[in-house]
Amino acid sequence: MTPSSKSTQSLEDVIERYVNISEHDRDKSCGIQNREYLLNILKKLKVEDDMAIQVANPDHAMNLNMEELQLEVRNLQHQLYMAEEQLRLYEPDPLKFSSMMELESCEKTLLDTMARLDERKDKENETSDIPPLTMQMFLDTNGGCQTLKMILQVGCLKMETTTVLFA
Template sequence: MGRVKLQIKKIENNTNRQVTFSKRRNGLIKKAYELSVLCDIDIALIMFSPSGRLSHFSGRRRIEDVLARYINLPEHDRGGVIQNRDYLIKTLKQLKCESEMAAQVANPGTVNSNIEELQQEISRYQQQLQLSEERLRLFEPDPLCITSMNEVESCEKFLMESLNRVTERKKYLLSNHMASYDPSTSGMQMYMQPHQDGIPSAYGSETVQWVLDGAANPGHQIFVGSDPLMSLRYTLFPRNALSLGITRL
């Protein structure tokens, strides 16, 4: 007699359902492996038994990577919208990290190799830190730590060279500053630039009128000299000038 064809419907008996799953699971995994090798494809297979036990298979890439590739597909290629997409991507990354850590723990040789690399890197950084600290001590040496004339001369030479470099830089900056300095932009220039009449231009014709009015006063005699600022001061404060005995010539 031939094999009775199994009707495709749920097996009601729990034991028979578990046995059927166990037999067909191995065949399904075998087919998935053959397909991934023959066609060189990414494949991820996840199954839960009737009792809730997990079975999974992936080809050349991790299941997390295959699922992330699927989630990152455009909606029209994926065939629908995935809810909480960002959360799923974050969870897949976390699962990948945990899987890699578990693999390292399962392989002590890999863990030891990583520890040795980290120790060598730490040693290199410690040497760089020590050299940097030694160079910094040259700028602020501790006299109690200097025990020989060679150390004194070496430290002195280093500090003098640093001082010379700073001095040269200062001269360079000063020369650039003086070259870019324009006296015409000074705030006092408008007071120091006289008109043809000898009166500062900042006060204009009003100051000339003040001087003329003061000269017309018979109580005061005003002489406008070569210094326009002093003449203006005498004009504005004649009483103070006379009380101090100042005479403008």
């Protein structure tokens, strides 16, 4: 405190300094020894202080929000740029290549990517479940005798059987 009774430091700063000093240096006669309690009070005071600043100076709060939004927009623009650069690897513009080495490098990248895709496709085919089983049954009652025709199909394998039930 200054002689004019005005504080030169905020209450939060004083409490934060007290909380951060070592136990040895802290005055044991103070009675406040619960560090978590002090930290919670400090957080509440900071929130209240921020709210008071926003109420007293709404332009300042709006500027902070605008700065945060601008930072987020710049971050997203950078992510978009990086994604577009990645896409250029897969859709190259041949007119932008200035040397044969750049063209060959692009070709190698595309061939490597195709090889990885083929490997993934082969693994998927190897580990895929058994193809679905389809079964059809037909009962034919022509000419007084009944025949049962069954068709089983698993993938590209097809089997047909015909059974005469009774004449």
